[in-house]
Amino acid sequence: MKKEFKAEAKKVMDLMINSIYTNKEIFLRELISNGSDAIDKLYYMDLKSDNPTNKDNYYIELIPNENERTLTIRDTGIGMNEEDLVDNLGTIAKSGTEAFRESVKSSDLNELIGQFGVGFYSAFMVADRIVVETKKFGEDKAYKWESENAEGFEISESKKATPGTDITLYLKESGEDFDYDQFIDQYRLRELVNRYSNYIRYPIKMLVTKTRVAEDSTEDDPKYEDYKDYDVLNSDKPIWKKDKKDLSDEDYENFYMESRYGFDKPLSWIHFNVEGLVNVRGLIYIPQKAPFDYYSKDYKKGLELYSHGVKIMEKSEDIVDDAYSFVKGVVESDDIKLNISRETLQQDRQVMLIAKQVNKKIKTHLEGLLKNDRDKYETFFKEFGNNIKASIYESYGSKKEDLQDLLLFYSLREDKLISLKEYKDNMKSTNTEILYAVGDSIDKIKSTPALAMVEEGRDVLLLDQRIDEFLIKMLRDYKDLAFKSINQDDSEEKEENEETEVKGLIDFIKENTPDDVVDVKLSDKIKDLPSMIKQRGDVSIEMEKTLKGQVSPVRIKADKVLEINKSSKAYELLTKAYEDDQEKAKEITSLLYDQARLIEGLDIEDPVQFTKNIWKLI
Known part of the structure; x- marks a missing residue:
């Protein structure tokens, strides 16, 4: 018997299919994630069972069928009964996962249960008919849920023998506007899994066509044959979840280049895991060189953002301060709350806490380089120092206290780059000002006549970047030491000009x-x-x-x-x-x-x- 989607669900579904999801390929990420959630639920049941499921039976399978133009996403999770199908697939805003979390009321489920909603409906962006066959673990009956063009759905009994869920998408016809056949191409499916679902904790399998040397092949008459075999499309445990002691510099460098964060080796990296009000882990890189578009309007800062092994955002801008827009890498937190499409973060307290932890880690790492690896820090500062200066200036000095000790300036006396702290530590206790001179280059500043009028032994910071003087105006002082230009005339000092x-x-x-x-x-x-x-x-x-x-x-x-x-x-x-x-x-x-x-x-x-x-x- 055909059933209608609930009225409010119909409106939201139409909005979701046509507006909320900005990229059609996202449907695969959503369905794989829902499959992973279903296996999570079965896994939780197994933890309390005397007869647990064999862990080898936990998997997700992609089954493309070129002849039928269908794609099936199969999971070996907990499955659904008729009531679950009506509740979870008949009401758009209801999340079976969230309801499950509420029912168990356990604080130790963060590693087990996803937080995602019903991204299932994104499948209607690519399919005009969807068939779901499912059997709930521990129950005898299996069911089939069918919907065409999201106009309503029918539920009937099915002959599915094993627990879990098969979602079969009957793809829309390809046209000039969009090629739907790409979603039954094994290479394209492999690419999408690698992009969005590479770190799902369960194997994502697909039967693929491979080529091998035929048994009757000879050196004079080589022959090859095609055969079918299963490939696991996703990776094992992601590098940022691995123990640092098990990783080499080469491992970190390879991940940097494989992820296309840069073409050269990274300058440094931060591998961290923070537990607290919000749990965050990640791997953040400091590049050696700025990307070619770094100073253009096309450049977008941000880190890849994962939750429960699923890539949520390609570049999350909100978790990186503008001062550190040069960093590359990935951050994962299973505490993130997501909106219905999973493509936009809710601006909640968790996001703010994640950003605080990430920026604190970056700053602490840079301070460590400045203290313990001066050559590496100076390499970094010459490439990205102006970014930190700009952040202080553009914040009208509000970020001064947080960032000023990361600044370096050229010292006349030391003939090298020094920090403001080093300038202060090296000056006489009777001095009350930090002297500086500004110019187009260090050599030009050294020849300025005002230097000849500086008291012997006093150090002068030589500022050769255009932003430097604007920065100094925003800094105003450092630890109660005022900045003073050697070119500044002190109108209170009167020469004997009144004779x-x-x-x-x-x-x-x-x-x-x-x-x-x-x-x-x-x-x-x-x-x-x-x-x-x-x-x-x-x-x-x-x-x-x-x-x-x-x-x-x-x-x-x-x-x-x-x-x-x-x-x-x-x-x-x-x-x-x-x-x-x-x-x-x-x-x-x-x-x-x-x-x-x-x-x-x-x-x-x-x-x-x-x-x-x-x-x-x-």
Whole structure:
């Protein structure tokens, strides 16, 4: 007798078949997982039985039939009776697995029972008729459940002799839009099992066609014959569930390359198992090189996510912080709650706890490399350090405390990369600031005139990445040590520029330099250069250079302080010209300002006039 799906089930089923599942091939993952759940239930019963089932009889089998265009998924699990068929396959939102978990009310079932819903209905994406033959363990009668185009179902008695369930899908006709015949191709089925169900705990078998040398084959007349034999399509225990002591570096490296996480060997890896409010295990890799699309909008961060041996997501973004978007690998937790399609995680407390554990493991591992394997850490930081910097900057400094000790900067005194902690540990107790200089390259920064004005013995961090100065602004300080640029003018420090005899000259220079020159000072600390520029305020000279390349209706400029070397020949010429020939004094002022800009890597407004001024004064 034909029965109708319950009204609410019909609506949800239509949505599920046509909308929730984004990929038709997912149906195989769902049916294999349901088969695994059914075997789990029988296994649990066997634990309490005096006459348990032979474990060799636990398996899932795929049976493709090219002539009939059918695919059968067989499991040797607990099976169903008529009541189970109505409850589990007649009501879309009911999960036999969840009901079973509730009935046993045992906290030790996490390793036994899946949490999945009735993904069975995803099969209607590829089949227009489904036949389920099933026999419940310990009962005499077997039953057949049939549905065509998900319009209703019929239940009748069956002749199935052994416990378990056979689900036979009568595939839709292939057309230009989609090839349904792929689901009876043994190579395609093998590929799908490998992709989604490779680590199901029970063997997934399929009778496949193989070729061997025929018995009557000779060296002169070689002959071959086809034969049928069973292959197990899934792997054994996944590497992240194995004991570390049983694995070699080669095992980890092979899995990295087999999983296509990268083409070279990984730099390092984290193999972990955490038990607590949520149980998490995984294997996470730090690559040696960034993938080619790492800095493009097409790159997607995330780790493969498994639950109960089933791959739930190819890239779970929610469990990896942006700071660690470079990691590759896999995480598994049987505590994950899933939505009805298994393709989208519910944003619940378990997911947050998993993310917390994963990110903590990554950070701890990087800290260990920094402490115990400096060369390897520096290799990592040169490749991915800007990612950590960007994470601090883009979080407006909220991730500062968590990430700042992973940062490295080039030290002038040490002539190598050092951490902020190392800078602090090496400085004098009387120093209250971390000095830094910014530029396009380490070599260019080393030649900046402001370094000559730094107290002897003080270390200076040389920042040669564009993001560095923006990062420093977000850091603000490190362990109560403020960051200070050596190019920053301290407006509270007054040179003796207010002397009557030079005040007029200072005013003259101000009048003959651009508006972004907010002050002029005379100095005897510049050594062998006639002049230099310092900055004042929040916008630095390097920021001005960086922002110049961005599309903006407003040109952002740093407030500049022009310092002139009182001991230079240029100053001597300027003072004499100021008294005798003010046109010449203007030319000298322009020349001093332009050459100071060039030293800082800034453009000059009129290169032709700059050249003329040089030749006029020679």
